[in-house]
Amino acid sequence: MSFLEIKNLHVEVEDKKILKGLTLTVEKGQVAAIMGPNGSGKSTLAYVLAGKPGYQITEGDILLNGESILEMAPDERAAKGVFLAFQYPVEVPGVATMTFLRTSLNAQRKTRGEGEVSTPEFMKLVRETSAHLGISADMLKRGVNVGFSGGEKKRQEILQMAVLQPRLAVLDETDSGLDIDALKVVADGVNRLRSPERSMIVITHYQRLLNYIVPDVVHVMAKGKVVRTGGKELALELEAKGYAEYVGEAA
Amino acid sequence: MADVTPMKTPAEQALTAAYEAARGKLVGKGALADLRADAFQRFEASGLPHRRVEEWKYTDLRMLMREAYPLAPAPDAAAKARAKEAGQILAGVDCRRLVFVDGAFAPELSDLTPEAGLTVGSLAEALANTGNLGDALVAEHVGKTFATEDMAVALNTAFMGDGAVIRVADDTTLQRPIHLVFASGSDKPSASFVRSLVVIGKGAQVTIIEDHDSSEAQVNAVLELVVGDDAKADYYKITRAKALHVASLLASVGAGAMFDTFAFTSDSGVVRNQHFIRFAGEDTQGNIRGVSLLRGKEHVDTTLLIDHAAGHCASREQFKAVLDDQSHGVFQGKIVVEPHAQKTDAKMMTRALMLSDEAESDNKPELEIFADDVACGHGATASALDPGLMFYLMSRGIGAKEAESLLIQSFIGEALEEIEHEGIREALTFAAVRWLGARG
Numbered sequence: 001m002s003f004l005e006i007k008n009l010h011v012e013v014e015d016k017k018i019l020k021g022l023t024l025t026v027e028k029g030q031v032a033a034i035m036g037p038n039g040s041g042k043s044t045l046a047y048v049l050a051g052k053p054g055y056q057i058t059e060g061d062i063l064l065n066g067e068s069i070l071e072m073a074p075d076e077r078a079a080k081g082v083f084l085a086f087q088y089p090v091e092v093p094g095v096a097t098m099t100f101l102r103t104s105l106n107a108q109r110k111t112r113g114e115g116e117v118s119t120p121e122f123m124k125l126v127r128e129t130s131a132h133l134g135i136s137a138d139m140l141k142r143g144v145n146v147g148f149s150g151g152e153k154k155r156q157e158i159l160q161m162a163v164l165q166p167r168l169a170v171l172d173e174t175d176s177g178l179d180i181d182a183l184k185v186v187a188d189g190v191n192r193l194r195s196p197e198r199s200m201i202v203i204t205h206y207q208r209l210l211n212y213i214v215p216d217v218v219h220v221m222a223k224g225k226v227v228r229t230g231g232k233e234l235a236l237e238l239e240a241k242g243y244a245e246y247v248g249e250a251a
Numbered sequence: 252m253a254d255v256t257p258m259k260t261p262a263e264q265a266l267t268a269a270y271e272a273a274r275g276k277l278v279g280k281g282a283l284a285d286l287r288a289d290a291f292q293r294f295e296a297s298g299l300p301h302r303r304v305e306e307w308k309y310t311d312l313r314m315l316m317r318e319a320y321p322l323a324p325a326p327d328a329a330a331k332a333r334a335k336e337a338g339q340i341l342a343g344v345d346c347r348r349l350v351f352v353d354g355a356f357a358p359e360l361s362d363l364t365p366e367a368g369l370t371v372g373s374l375a376e377a378l379a380n381t382g383n384l385g386d387a388l389v390a391e392h393v394g395k396t397f398a399t400e401d402m403a404v405a406l407n408t409a410f411m412g413d414g415a416v417i418r419v420a421d422d423t424t425l426q427r428p429i430h431l432v433f434a435s436g437s438d439k440p441s442a443s444f445v446r447s448l449v450v451i452g453k454g455a456q457v458t459i460i461e462d463h464d465s466s467e468a469q470v471n472a473v474l475e476l477v478v479g480d481d482a483k484a485d486y487y488k489i490t491r492a493k494a495l496h497v498a499s500l501l502a503s504v505g506a507g508a509m510f511d512t513f514a515f516t517s518d519s520g521v522v523r524n525q526h527f528i529r530f531a532g533e534d535t536q537g538n539i540r541g542v543s544l545l546r547g548k549e550h551v552d553t554t555l556l557i558d559h560a561a562g563h564c565a566s567r568e569q570f571k572a573v574l575d576d577q578s579h580g581v582f583q584g585k586i587v588v589e590p591h592a593q594k595t596d597a598k599m600m601t602r603a604l605m606l607s608d609e610a611e612s613d614n615k616p617e618l619e620i621f622a623d624d625v626a627c628g629h630g631a632t633a634s635a636l637d638p639g640l641m642f643y644l645m646s647r648g649i650g651a652k653e654a655e656s657l658l659i660q661s662f663i664g665e666a667l668e669e670i671e672h673e674g675i676r677e678a679l680t681f682a683a684v685r686w687l688g689a690r691g
Contacts (some may be wrong), residue, residue: 050646053638078648090643094661094668100647103657108648143661160647 001066002170003199004026009060010164011041011224012049018044020224021060026168033210033235034203036221037243042203043087043103045221046172049201050084051077078104079111080228081167085157085174085220092144097156100144101126101163107191110165122163129162158189175209187212195237207239222246256563263298265319269442270409273322277410278378284581286394290408293400300402310523310552312403312585316495320469322410323353323441329359335674337434337464340489340682344674346430346460354443354466355413360380360615368423368455373415374446388418390450396475396500397527399556404499407473417459421452421479428458428485428672435468439599442469453478453479453505458672460487463496471592472498480505480532487675488514488541490522496598506532506561514541514570516551516688523552530557530564530592537566542666542679544686545610548596552581555599559592562622568599568629571666573659574610585617588625595625600626604662605654627642656687 002025011019018041036042037039048055049062051074068079073097082163092100106116130140133155145153154174161169171190177185190213203215210218210232218235220228220243227246228234259267270291277287300307309686310408326334326691334352349371350360356373363371377389394408417433433445451457461474480485482505490496494551496519504510514524526539543551554568582601603612616629636658663683670676 024337032332050642052642052646074642075648075649075650075654078646084646090637090640092640092643092661094656094664095657100657103653104647104649107650107653153599164647176508238659 002007002026003030003065004040005063007061007063009048009062010058012056012058013044013054018224022221022225023093024226025221026199026201028199030217031194031200031202031213031215033215033218033232034201034221035207035218035235035238037247038205040221042221043172046084046170046201046203049168049170050082052073069227076109076111077202078164078166079108083164083166083169084163085161085169085171087173089145089153089157093146094146097140097142097144101146104122105163121142121239125163127158128161129189132192133159134185136158148208150177150181151186151201152157154178154182154186155189155244157191162189162193167197168199168201172203173205174202175204175206183209184212207235210235220246259298260316261357262313262316266406269322273410273540276678277412278375279622282390283378287409288386290405293405294402294409294448295305297402299575304402306401306554306583309579309583310521310550312497315521315550320440320442320494322412322528323355323437323443323468325369326352326355326357326436329438331360331380332410333438334434334436335435337362338430338432338462340458340491341462341675341678343432343561344428344430346428348432349415349429350432350434351413351415351445352434353441354433354445354470356415366426368420369425370418372416373413374411374416374448377416387561388450391449392450392475392477393446396477396503399527401499401525401527403471403523403525404473404496407444407446407471407499410444410471411473412444414445414447416447416448416669417449419449419451419455422454423452423491424456425458428460428675430460430462433461433465433470433472435465437468439678440469445470445472447472447474449474450477450484451479451484454481455479456483458487459496460489460675461490462489463487463498465492465494465496467494468492469495470497472496474498474500474503476506477498478502478504478510481507483509484511485672486510487513488524489679490514490516490524491518491521493518493520495521495561497523497525500527500664502528503531504524504529504535504537506534508535511533511538511671512540514543514553515682516541517544517682519549519551521550523554525554525556527556528558530559530561530566533563535561535564536667537564539566540666540669541569541570542663542683543570543572543580544663544683545580546575546626547689548577548579549578550581553583554581555584556681557584558588558589559586559595559597562591562593562595564592565596566598568671569666570599571662572603572612573606573663574603574612575606577607577609579610580612582613583615583617583650584629585619586629588618588620588622588627588629593624595622595627597627599623599629600624601631604659605633605635606659639679656690659687660684
């Protein structure tokens with residue numbers, strides 16, 4: 001059984017059909033890249049996996065570890081191990097990053113029937129991961145993402161991922177708005193979290209990110225479906241040829 | 252259209268009767284008696300302010316004040332015992348507590364430890380005595396800090412009984428904040444009209460807290476505050492008033508001063524907080540702020556009149572309200588820049604967080620600018636919790652209820668973070684968290 005099975009998924013947003021029969025499986029421990037032109041439904045897929053309100057699923061199912069997650073609220077999905085690294089992380093003024101991390105982790109643990117994390121253990125994890133990601137102690141005290149640059153916000157997302165230790169991480173255009181140095185830091189942070197127990201979906205428009213986060217498999221999305229699947233070399237082919245052929249094909 | 256005098260409401264009739272009955276007993280003679288009589292005549296002529304009086308459009312006292320409670324009797328031992336619990340919101344902060352029960356000064360509940368440069372007395376005493384400092388100070392300032400036609404202030408002038416009279420000498424830095432606790436002690440519905448006067452000398456540094464913690468009492472409070480040149484004055488107003496509460500700050504701020512205010516209102520019935528503030532000298536900085544937390548059918552009105560009467564002053568007005576259930580929040584902020592007040596820098600912002608479809612928020616910011624070289628602006632928002640933020644928090648595993656709480660806390664926290672005094676900041680943060688915790 002695959003860890004994630006998306007079966008014939010049809011999704012509408014405000015009566016507009018975005019996903020039109022998407023089928024996709026991700027194995028345990030696999031890193032799957034999803035590439036595709038703008039408007040192909042990549043970000044919609046990310047939001048639907050995380051359970052964002054406002055997306056109507058008209059057909060199909062999403063099974064996580066064999067269990068449908070369609071009826072679950074976002075926080076229940078998070079407790080089951082789903083994590084979305086946002087393309088545009090939001091600012092939460094007045095809630096310190098440290099408080100936010102701890103509140104999130106403990107909320108998940110509570111839902112799973114586990115006890116609260118011990119403070120020394122938690123602090124150690126946050127400090128070590130922050131050091132790798134170049135996040136200062138001062139930034140941890142400030143409100144979540146408040147006043148941070150695009151690159152700093154992406155690093156915060158990876159820090160959250162490291163603390164929450166998800167079983168399925170969905171990275172939505174994590175490379176957007178990053179210069180090459182920031183991209184390396186973020187990719188390095190993601191690579192450190194690769195594990196046989198953790199599946200990842202890396203959504204990107206460009207091949208560049210995949211030089212640093214090397215995927216096991218590459219799926220191409222166009223017009224709300226997966227239209228082609230291949231190895232990591234498929235990314236290079238797309239970089240060379242562009243998406244024109246897929247945009248035409250599915251039309 | 253001719254202004255026809257409408258029929259008097261029961262509350263207006265009761266106020267007239269109360270004035271007639273109390274006239275002989277109200278302290279003060281001569282000029283003071285005239286001041287009272289004048290003020291009362293104005294009330295007789297126009298009655299309680301109502302929705303057709305622009306400044307009171309959203310807080311129609313004629314409607315909201317169904318009856319006028321009788322004037323509170325002098326507090327007895329039982330009343331004073333009940334009042335001991337009041338003002339606990341700042342229990343963890345080292346303050347000089349001065350306690351007023353049903354409007355009357357209670358020296359035995361107050362901290363009267365002498366401190367150099369500080370004179371503390373009661374208004375009733377100052378009005379009754381002649382020749383002491385209190386009386387001279389009162390004669391010099393009462394009714395003169397900020398000229399206003401406001402009817403609530405007029406009623407207070409007519410009925411004022413007691414209150415604090417505080418003088419801080421030039422260049423004095425008070426060791427502790429002064430915590431004025433206005434408690435209700437009577438077990439019957441009653442009314443009090445408190446009038447306080449605080450005069451802060453040049454270069455002095457003072458933190459003063461006006462804390463109204465009252466149950467079933469109607470309170471009309473006025474605090475006249477004179478801030479000397481180069482002084483640093485922090486004024487806090489804490490209101491938890493179950494019945495009708497109208498409070499007016501009348502402030503005149505000198506040159507080169509720092510003047511910060513913060514109004515915290517929660518768990519109340521009908522509250523109107525009016526700040527009349529004049530920047531009377533150049534190069535003064537003012538931060539006028541507040542947070543109101545409303546639920547049930549509570550009504551909280553914050554009305555500002557900020558008068559920039561001198562140039563080169565900067566003022567920031569920032570108010571936030573959280574509105575749940577069928578509550579009604581009002582913010583009216585008027586900034587006036589007088590013709591000669593060049594280089595005024597004034598910015599006003601008000602934000603309301605609507606937690607319920609049935610809550611109402613009225614925002615009326617106004618600028619009246621008569622000078623031509625100024626930077627003034629205002630903004631107002633009223634919105635529900637941001638669904639994008641909710642989703643972000645929930646996607647991290649935080650449940651809907653807790654996510655809501657965190658976001659409300661964050662909204663309030665942003666304002667409370669600005670409070671300079673650590674103890675007061677923590678106490679008010681704790682009070683806000685407790686308010687949130689009681690949310691159903």
